[in-house]
Amino acid sequence: MSLDHSDIEKIAHLARMALDASQIDAYAEDLSDILGLVEQLEAADTTDIEPMSHPLHMAQRLRSDEITEDNRRGENQAVAPSVENGLYLVPKVIE
């Protein structure tokens, strides 16, 4: 399977990546190669093999329902570009 120009533009948009026109061809080629590799893998016979969702054969550990975090807003917000009244400020989103 190979990806064309518009596929790459769509993927870049979903990932919020700005690509200029010259990069698109290179990405189309690289990503198509990756898909080619997956196609190769698909040739393997997987009858009787249970699909896995994680490479480790372990189950998720659970934690007990306890509050263990204090308020560290000051430290957390120190890296934010803009805060006001305790809120993070971001470019306007309107719904």
Next chain:
Amino acid sequence: MQWETVIGLEIHTQLATKSKIFSGASTAYGAEPNTQACIVDLGFPGVLPVLNESAVDMALKFGVAVDAEIASRSVFARKNYFYPDLPKGYQISQFELPIVGKGSLTIDLEDGSRKVIGITRAHLEEDAGKSLHEDFHGMSGIDLNRTGTPLLEIVSEPDMRSIKEAVAYARRIHQLVVYLGICDGNMQEGSFRIDANLSIRPFGQEAFGTRTELKNINSFRFMERALNFERERQIDLIEGGGKVVQETRLYDADRDETRSMRSKEEANDYRYFPDPDLLPVEITDQRLQSAKQGMPELPDQKRQRFESAYSLSQADALMLTQSRQQADFFENVVASGGDAKMAANWVTAELAGALNKAGLELSQSPVTAERLGGLLTRIADNTISGKLAKQVFEAMWNGEGDADEVIQAKGLKQITDSAQIESIIDEIIAANPKQVEQFRAGKEKLLGFFVGQVMKQTQGKANPGQVNQILLGKLRA
């Protein structure tokens, strides 16, 4: 043309855990912005989610209550989209392997019939933060306290065929999660949020029409209005020769209309994949068994028990078991000496009315179940009449003590001494010869007049049964 409505619901319930689903930050509502958003919730580099055991157990309880298939192995997936209230750029949710599979729930309809609604699945996920759009110099303010609060998203089959059925189902889910103690059910605070998928089709047609999804429904009243609006909009569109476009629409309660949310559509390519930070969740038999053992009595079971143990009508039992709190209150009234039928009436009528008028919740009732039981005991043993009981209730409501204290202080004890009643009646008959003559001439309606006079004389304290009996005996003599 006659149109049939087809509705399916997705309900987000915030699970009543103390801490977040993947972090140890508090989930308490109403804190100062961002004081309960820790580095895991904020998606700082290098942090790892660890699953909250209570969130899993609560999901299991729900699954057991709707008789669903419980997945012995379920998987968390990343749902990718960019929005400022979701700092990681993805929401941790479940996609292919949810914890709760197919189940069902029976709803009661207005005409007394019942209908089974299919539940497709219920999955665990994390809530997003809140965006505030007041003017911050042309910016939006983001509060991430809610980020990471555990949600159980309950997805129904498109089994509802009217707006009333959809509202009945949503109320039933609400009742259930509150009974189970897994959600506080507070819709104003967003603990219980409804998205509705609605389409219409000509009656008799099998294929579904194109549906729209309505978001932002946070009350049952709005739900009914939003669905009505959307149904009419689709009918007008189709009858006018147009086509319904599959899209997400937002209900605006202020304008009572729905409108398109195009921006969400554009992002509707979530590229789900298993979250590598989380291993599959395994539900052991032991965990499932303990969830089953921890189940409270459910609304249906409670209703049946109320009908058989207290000989209540189905309507009374249904009304009393609407909420667990009200059902418990009723049982405490009965335990404190109240007759069951009388207790049912007082709890659902007198008390509910007074609470409603005062804008109070049952938990804030100035009259406790024990005191109401005490009052009903005094009605049953003829100490006071049913009519005066309302006066006693009012005094109890105003904090004037328990029933016996009020009856004593106000001298409301019923007069049941026949001789005393008789002498009062004799006086009244003597004082009203004209009315007596008219009564004897056949104007028997005048009985009410005489009863009224006796009650006036006794300030309503005479036993009404005795008054009637003695009056009739004397008037007809």
